[in-house]
Amino acid sequence: MSSAAIVKEKVQRILIDDLDLSVRLMSDGYQVAYDSTAANIEIIEQGDTDENRRVVIRIWALIVRDVPGTPELFKWLAEEGGHYIFGSCTWNPNPAEPPLGMVSFDYAILGDYLDSEELSTALGAVITVANELDEQLQEQFGGKRFVDE
Numbered sequence: 001m002s003s004a005a006i007v008k009e010k011v012q013r014i015l016i017d018d019l020d021l022s023v024r025l026m027s028d029g030y031q032v033a034y035d036s037t038a039a040n041i042e043i044i045e046q047g048d049t050d051e052n053r054r055v056v057i058r059i060w061a062l063i064v065r066d067v068p069g070t071p072e073l074f075k076w077l078a079e080e081g082g083h084y085i086f087g088s089c090t091w092n093p094n095p096a097e098p099p100l101g102m103v104s105f106d107y108a109i110l111g112d113y114l115d116s117e118e119l120s121t122a123l124g125a126v127i128t129v130a131n132e133l134d135e136q137l138q139e140q141f142g143g144k145r146f147v148d149e
Helices: 003-018 071-079 116-141
Strands: 024-026 029-034 037-046 054-068 088-093 100-110
Touching: 003 029, 003 037, 003 054, 003 116, 024 037, 029 116, 037 116, 054 116, 071 088, 071 116, 100 116
Parallel strands: none
Antiparallel strands: 024 029, 029 037, 037 054, 054 100, 088 100
């Protein structure tokens, strides 16, 4: 079994057994809904040799989607979106609709020595910030939140 598969099983066990969360299975990990947003937990194996192979857990939450990439938004991202202890806001362009994109809150931790408290803290930080920012950024820049159709 690969290191990524072992970490993925461990993440699932922590989310369901330790944290008692309702989890949606995704192709590359899990999704946990909270209020007006949801956190996505991806398990990524990096490195091409045994010596440098690591498993990274990327936790990200949608803040707004279908939002126009304006100079004002990019200024906000540059000046305010990175001022968090855990994680930062990022812009992800929509290749199908180039003027539009998604703002998410992203954070990554190593999965090789993961424990329940570390995953819980990281997940809580990401989902709390995204939930606090989604209405503010929607009002300020437009777009839709996770719960909007």
